[in-house]
Amino acid sequence: MLVAAAATLPHPTITLLQTSSLSSVVQSELERMILSGELPPGEKLTEVALAARLGVSRGPLREAFRMLEEAGLVRTEKNRGVFVRDLPVEEAIEIFDLRATMDELVGRRLAAGIAPAALKEIRGLVDQMEHAVKAKDAHTYHLLNLRFHDRLVELAGNRKLTAIYRKLIKELSLFRRLDLADGWLMPISAGEHRQIVKAIASGDVEAAGRAMFEHVMESKERTIKNHQRPTAAAATAATTPRSQVRPAR
Numbered sequence: 740m741l742v743a744a745a746a747t748l749p750h751p752t753i754t755l756l757q758t759s760s761l762s763s764v765v766q767s768e769l770e771r772m773i774l775s776g777e778l779p780p781g782e783k784l785t786e787v788a789l790a791a792r793l794g795v796s797r798g799p800l801r802e803a804f805r806m807l808e809e810a811g812l813v814r815t816e817k818n819r820g821v822f823v824r825d826l827p828v829e830e831a832i833e834i835f836d837l838r839a840t841m842d843e844l845v846g847r848r849l850a851a852g853i854a855p856a857a858l859k860e861i862r863g864l865v866d867q868m869e870h871a872v873k874a875k876d877a878h879t880y881h882l883l884n885l886r887f888h889d890r891l892v893e894l895a896g897n898r899k900l901t902a903i904y905r906k907l908i909k910e911l912s913l914f915r916r917l918d919l920a921d922g923w924l925m926p927i928s929a930g931e932h933r934q935i936v937k938a939i940a941s942g943d944v945e946a947a948g949r950a951m952f953e954h955v956m957e958s959k960e961r962t963i964k965n966h967q968r969p970t971a972a973a974a975t976a977a978t979t980p981r982s983q984v985r986p987a988r
Contacts (some may be wrong), residue, residue, distance in 0.1 A: 835959035844953030
């Protein structure tokens with residue numbers, strides 16, 4: 740009887756693999772929800788609700804939380820639970836500065852020897868971005884923008900650099916809130932991307948590195964300004980006497 744019962748139990752290694760695989764699936768889905776804004780910064784991740792929503796037990800969910808914390812996307816507060824991280828502006832600035840240095844290296848490496856097929860591919864991505872600008876499609880432009888930069892880093896051929904870059908970009912997405920949603924910014928951004936491709940195609944490592952570096956620093960400045968706008972508006976509203984506030988019409 741005991742032998743028969745034991746024979747029906749899954750092997751511990753199989754159980755571990757199944758749990759790990761399920762945790763990875765749950766982690767990927769939660770990451771998608773966080774990066775898309777479906778789970779916004781500051782949101783509490785309730786085990787019971789998410790387990791029911793995703794159709795999993797709480798074990799794989801807790802392991803997914805652990806992986807997301809390692810990735811810098813959530814934080815755990817003792818006796819309070821797990822929350823989507825709200826990235827402070829100071830940390831976002833640090834990430835931009837680090838990313839600018841990394842992208843400068845990527846630009847230099849690609850200019851020194853990018854394959855014709857790869858150059859054609861990134862030109863095609865910029866073409867698609869320009870079409871999105873004409874269509875005033877900010878969402879598609881944002882996705883293409885992410886794909887363009889991720890592909891450049893991939894093409895640089897340094898796996899460690901790619902892994903670090905992707906982690907930083909995920910963390911930065913907690914802060915950026917689709918900065919390119921303002922239509923007037925998209926043509927400017929698209930022009931910067933076209934200049935990056937031209938510099939890489941020219942084989943001028945200095946120009947390519949500089950174009951990549953300056954593009955990231957411009958993105959940093961735009962992000963800071965977008966962050967300061969609502970802060971300044973809130974400060975003005977807080978100091979304006981009620982007698983001067985006109986009712987909305």
